[in-house]
Amino acid sequence: MSDFTANTSSSTPQEAQFSDYFALLKPRVMSLVVFTAFVGLMVAPVGVPPMVGFTAILFIALGGGASGALNMWYDSDIDRVMKRTSGRPIPAGRVTEGEALSLGLWLSALSVVMLGLAANWFAAAFLAFTIFFYAVVYTMWLKRLTPQNIVIGGAAGAFPPMIGWAVATGGVSVESVLMFCLTFMWTPPHFWALALFMKSDYDAAKVPMLTVTHGRPHTRKMILIYTLLLAPVAIATGLTSIGGPVYMAAAIVLNVLFVKGGYDIWRRSEDAAKADDFKTEKKVFRFSLLYLFLHFGALLAEAGLRSFGLGGW
Amino acid sequence: MPITETHEIHKRRFGRNLGVALTLAGFVAIVFLLTMSKIRNGGTVEAFDHAVRPSITQSEGDSE
Numbered sequence: 167m168s169d170f171t172a173n174t175s176s177s178t179p180q181e182a183q184f185s186d187y188f189a190l191l192k193p194r195v196m197s198l199v200v201f202t203a204f205v206g207l208m209v210a211p212v213g214v215p216p217m218v219g220f221t222a223i224l225f226i227a228l229g230g231g232a233s234g235a236l237n238m239w240y241d242s243d244i245d246r247v248m249k250r251t252s253g254r255p256i257p258a259g260r261v262t263e264g265e266a267l268s269l270g271l272w273l274s275a276l277s278v279v280m281l282g283l284a285a286n287w288f289a290a291a292f293l294a295f296t297i298f299f300y301a302v303v304y305t306m307w308l309k310r311l312t313p314q315n316i317v318i319g320g321a322a323g324a325f326p327p328m329i330g331w332a333v334a335t336g337g338v339s340v341e342s343v344l345m346f347c348l349t350f351m352w353t354p355p356h357f358w359a360l361a362l363f364m365k366s367d368y369d370a371a372k373v374p375m376l377t378v379t380h381g382r383p384h385t386r387k388m389i390l391i392y393t394l395l396l397a398p399v400a401i402a403t404g405l406t407s408i409g410g411p412v413y414m415a416a417a418i419v420l421n422v423l424f425v426k427g428g429y430d431i432w433r434r435s436e437d438a439a440k441a442d443d444f445k446t447e448k449k450v451f452r453f454s455l456l457y458l459f460l461h462f463g464a465l466l467a468e469a470g471l472r473s474f475g476l477g478g479w
Numbered sequence: 480m481p482i483t484e485t486h487e488i489h490k491r492r493f494g495r496n497l498g499v500a501l502t503l504a505g506f507v508a509i510v511f512l513l514t515m516s517k518i519r520n521g522g523t524v525e526a527f528d529h530a531v532r533p534s535i536t537q538s539e540g541d542s543e
Contacts, residue, residue: 181491181492182495183494183495183498184494184495184497184498184499185494185498187498188498215516215519215520216516217512217513217515217516218513218516218517218520221509221513224509283513284513
């Protein structure tokens, strides 16, 4: 046998595949980033050539993926403990921490430079700040320090529509800030609903989720409060230049239902929730995904109608 | 053993290598298409070519 064979026979059976490196980029989070950034770009008053728009969205998504890889690198100790994350490439032993760090840093640099070249340097700087915010402010600092981790860290996930808007306009405006606020205020009730029925995971990982530090009844109350605070933000967005009757009708229905969901969660006792395996909490969590998708979908519909001389106020 | 024979490592890493190759090819295609798009939509794109450029020369009226 040759030396070549001898050198390769010691490789681990769990060798990383391309899909493992892709999984480091958190594809499901990337899909939210792609969608909201795309809407931010499409509703902006200034158009961009299709290829520029496509490239911008691609590299905004890649920047989001890079911050996901940095998050998985730093949080690998937590991921090993939590059932939900124990199958991720690092805790499963298929990818090393060093590889994830390297991938995250290189893709961060690539995505920022490419966005600057494709669109403008304001949008690129915004993307760089978003990666920094998610990887450093949220992952390294807030996540293990305060139960407000989800609230403030949620800003990182709320920036993409602002970046999409900045790609087209080169700046910030009240519309893009409201799109940010919509996602920002939506994040806490979305994640706390998840935390209510994934209790054991966050407990075991010692992550200071609100359910652990302030108790579950308090978390239920905060979900209701945030759904109430979210409603005026969603309605206010509809009163700006990107809103219109279609968005407003959708926003009113969706916010009534989300507040109702928050109220149902607040009213329930732990015993009742355990008795039906957190049926209401799971329902509200699933609805929260639909809530955000339909709000941004309605904004997109308004932009589409506007191009036909319809939509808007 | 001839060097051309497919080793187990070739099979094991085929997916990974193919993924990297397609990613790199995609990146090249994006840079090329983005460049073409920029040039076609450039409008004011103008390089230094040792020739008089109307955009930086003053009109007769301005010089007075």
